[in-house]
Amino acid sequence: MTATLVLDPPGAGHPTALACLDRVAAALGTSPEVHALHAVPPPADPRHDGEALLLVAVRGDRLGDFCSVLDTLVQSEVGAVLPGWRDRSVPDALESVHLVPQDDHLVRLRVRAVPAGTPAAEPPAGSRTLLDRAAEGGAPADTPEDDLLPALLAAEHRRDRDPAELLTETLVRLHTVHADARAGRSLEAYGGFTLLCTALRELLRASLIAGAGPVPHAEPYAAGWAGFDATLALTPIGRRCRGELHALVAAGPPADTPALAHAVELVLRTAGHAAPAVVAGLAGPVDSYRRYLHLD
């Protein structure tokens, strides 16, 4: 792949995230179906250390295929520590999150896949273009006859999320929350913490409650928590989960390493009561997660 540098890299003070993006771009840009790759700067400010967002413009009719192979691609060629998960809190985009080691640090890599030749594929202001086939003399991307994105988004929201994906989301959100809390961004940490607890709640719903059905993606405020104490209190395993979840909520966003280690333990114990096979299946990756965060 030939990278075409158009602008200076955003967040130049974060070489770890940039090195990670270059590596990911080299892997994803191998396919001729990928028309462009843009590194997008963090939305709020450059203090979002350890996070990188890549906008991937894919030939419209191959967008579904690309999304199908993306997680395998990132795990196999980039070496993500945990399986990727789809962040449904991002509206109008297929955005997956992968935790990638880079120089003994963990980078939260966000990959947003969009159809080439559509407005969504336009690079946001301040982006750094890592690949642009049109600029290299390739044909510009045709506007797809049918925009597959709405159908893919609808399918994504209909899909049942399994406990492994929810545990992964919980651990990755914990990584974000810790970074925010440590940097003194306590309100952002609080916001992330509620998403973390929600993911863990959904893991318990999916594992313990028969017929819980698909996880709702747009619940009214607090609706998912209404009656949850009583629901968990019905069984011994549920009561154990409730105890761990209470302790996690009481402790709040972890601002230092001991607090993070404690939070990881609580998350894993909660998940372990409800879905022991899932926790056992992720034992190796979770051990790596701890080691990169120096929790061992």
Added chain:
Amino acid sequence: MKALSVLSEQVGRIRALDPYTLDLVGREALTVPENLATEYGEYQSGGWKTLSLYNDSGDPMDATIRDCEAKETTLLERMPATRELLRSFGLRYMWARIARLQPNSFLWEHKDYHELTDERQHHRLHIPLVTNRSCALVTGGARVHMAHGHLWWLMPTHAHGACNLTGPDRLHIIMDCYGDEAFEALTADMGLDGVPVDLLPEPSKKELSEHLDLAVMLAGMGYHEAAEHSLLRLFYRYAMPDGTVYDLIVSTYQRLGDEERAEAWAAKKNVMLCLD
């Protein structure tokens, strides 16, 4: 139980090592130069690097093992605790190496020692210095994590592979030695008692078909290496007849009508599993 009995002919935990000695050895290994030699490129995904501690040339960068009467390399001379530990076993070494396996690195399914001509028995020993739970040895349809703190044995003439799935770096001392009385004495109490062993499941036809479809999709989009790696990694997930992952890659390229790549992988299977 039968599976464990078969497995114990391929891998075993020999004995615990003194923690203080192991700490010293680990510190020495962590301070060796970063520019380790890369050998056996065709057997690995990248990320496997070694420096020799024992060989017949004394050069630590000489890392392609062969039958020989090994001597200490110039590197081992600078590692007193490691030298003392290796000498203490009283073994007749053919080769000894420090091996670094980086995250997301794999030694693909293969067999060793078939190129060696010495009629004496060969054995491989491991001392894990730095490891994590995602590091595994797969042999005999089982996944074994060689835990820190012990000396381990492996018979690498069987199809086997090693991986460091998610990191951080794995660091082992690997010793190839000849079978003799010292080896017999050292390994007298060897076994798998108390060793967590994951017996891998056999894949269903449906599972294999899904993996093949995914690989075809990857390769069809131009992600050839990712397609190959996704199938090679199945060796660490499922118990399958020797060479199945190579057959799957051949099938992938046959489905895409890419006969050149299909033939190359059929040939590679023969090399990796010593079938020629």
